Amino acid sequence: MSSGDRDHVVVRTLVEGDFPDWLRALNTGFLRAPTPSDEDVAARLPYQDFTRMRGAFDAGRCVATYRSFAQEVTAVGGAPVPACAVSSVTVSPTHRRRGLLGRMMGADLAEARERGDVLATLIAAEYPIYGRFGFGPASRLTRWSVDVRRTGLDPRWSGPADGGRIDLVDGGTVRKLGPEPYDRARAVRHGMVSRTPRDWDRRTGRNVPPSEPWTEPFHAMYRSASGELEGYVTYACDDKWEDSKQPLNTATVRDLIAVTPAAELALWRYVCAIDWVTFVDSGDRAPDDLLPMLLPDPRAARVLTYADMLWVRILDVVRALETRTYGTSGSLVLDVRDAAGMAGGRYRLDASPEGAACAPTTASADLTLDVGELGALYLGDESVARLVALGRVEESTEGAAARADVLFRASRRAWCPDIF
Structure with missing residues (x-):
């Protein structure tokens, strides 16, 4: 597809009049009967926040859908973490692989970061899609x-x-x-x-x-x-x-x-x-x-x-790591890679059962990892050593993976009972 053709597809937030066509596109993506009834539209309309709903429109017809909403996620230790919950993501089969999801998600996550959300979350219908946007599977069912x-x-x-x-x-x-x-x-x-x-x-x-x-x-x-x-x-x-x-x-x-x-x-x-x-x-x-x-x-x-169940995308490394608790004391320097430029950088984490401090640093990294791998580790349900073995985390300091596992792992498994 040429860049000129791409320019014909407009990605924007919704107004109320877009909702029936947006719902038709959503139903199409989820393989439901596509045309919503007037009764169905009327029943759903009062609960929509159009400022956090996006669609891609080709010649006025909605061909991709996206929405987000405010959420709290419980971190290890019990603290509530403000999050941007992503849902209703579809791209019509006629418009796949044109970058529409990237445009919708990029704009929404940038707004979430500006708003002060620490995380973004979603439930992935398809596993391969969301890693490229910095999400990692953080809990299982x-x-x-x-x-x-x-x-x-x-x-x-x-x-x-x-x-x-x-x-x-x-x-x-x-x-x-x-x-x-x-x-x-x-x-x-x-x-x-x-x-x-x-x-x-x-x-x-x-x-x-x-x-x-x-x-x-x-x-x-x-x-x-x-x-x-x-x-x-x-x-x-x-x-x-x-x-x-x-x-x-x-x-x-x-x-x-x-x-x-x-x-x-x-x-x-x-x-x-x-x-x-x-x-x-x-x-x-x-x-x-x-x-x-x-x-x-x-x-x-x-x-x-x-x-896999809940996927996590870290938007603010410092606040995310300082909010959760740790079962022991230790320090790590993490070099976090983020292709989207939202949460990348090198950070020193000093953690103990009494609390944690995290700040940017120029010190040499103990571990280098993508922001998606950090999301997978965030709720204590993944092994750093396993990710090193898989080549997804680079261990620069001998023993750093073992130390990170002791720090990050929790006594119980993470659990998200809700699909959203």
């Missing part, structure tokens, strides 16, 4: 299928033995009470992200667009012996039976959030004891979730999926 018949759990279980209780509730109750335990959980689990009121609406069936079929799930909440709400689970069940009239139903967990181990154990125990439920689909969990090991026979939990 595991999804299990549990054969309840093989767990060794008592099928007659009727409630927690710790004095707590589990109650079935409706979506309105989750919408009202759920944010408090969720925010308590994300304050201590790195990788979790903030949820907006709109997120809670959609999770509980309020104002769901007509193009998104909604089946009401079940909701159950756990309260401790003192009456404190410490967790909840949302799940849906299918209706499958053998010819011999034996149940083969699956309960699929859509959301399970627990503030305490007692709540997590009780909620999994509850789901595995529902009458007629033969299999439990865990939904997207942290790789070190308690689920398999809480079962008398952990082999009853079969891995369905193990994959």
Whole structure:
């Protein structure tokens, strides 16, 4: 494609009148029925922030889509980090490989950096795309299928033995009470992200667009012996039976959030004891979730999926590294390469369990790495030594990779339960 042809494609932020055509392009990219109904447009319109939505337009027709929104990501140690969450990224098949995503993302990330966001985040539908924009896979998910018949759990279980209780509730109750335990959980689990009121609406069936079929799930909440709400689970069940009239139903967990181990154990125990439920689909969990090991026979939990989840793009190295905590004391000089020119430079990190200081330096580098590799390391879920072995990190000082692993790794795996 010639530069003259490229100039005919205009990339810009949206105005309200662009939204139906932008939504058509979004649906096209995600292989959904392309033409949105008037009802669907009307249902979505009130929730759009057009100042953070972009489109590429060829002769007035939208051929690529992009949006971002404000988010907080929990860093290792529990501090909330301001982030630019990227979503709704598509390029129509007629306009691929013309640099449209780069133009949209470059402008948006520059604005995010100017705004003071420390990170950018996304969930990658396709793995190879986002590394070239400085993103790295910073958390992973595991999804299990549990054969309840093989767990060794008592099928007659009727409630927690710790004095707590589990109650079935409706979506309105989750919408009202759920944010408090969720925010308590994300304050201590790195990788979790903030949820907006709109997120809670959609999770509980309020104002769901007509193009998104909604089946009401079940909701159950756990309260401790003192009456404190410490967790909840949302799940849906299918209706499958053998010819011999034996149940083969699956309960699929859509959301399970627990503030305490007692709540997590009780909620999994509850789901595995529902009458007629033969299999439990865990939904997207942290790789070190308690689920398999809480079962008398952990082999009853079969891995369905193990994959990358939250991708992180560092926009401000100093603030990012000073915000998270470290399990030991140590110093490193990192030479960070960033082709986009946003976060590159050489930085000295002095870290301890009491805090960290990071500043530009001219000292010789211990490690040289791309900003995407730093993003992959940020939540403590990747090994520096492994990246050195892969040739993605250069170790200039002997032993620096081992020291970095001790500094960066966390005692639990990062977990992001939300697709956005």
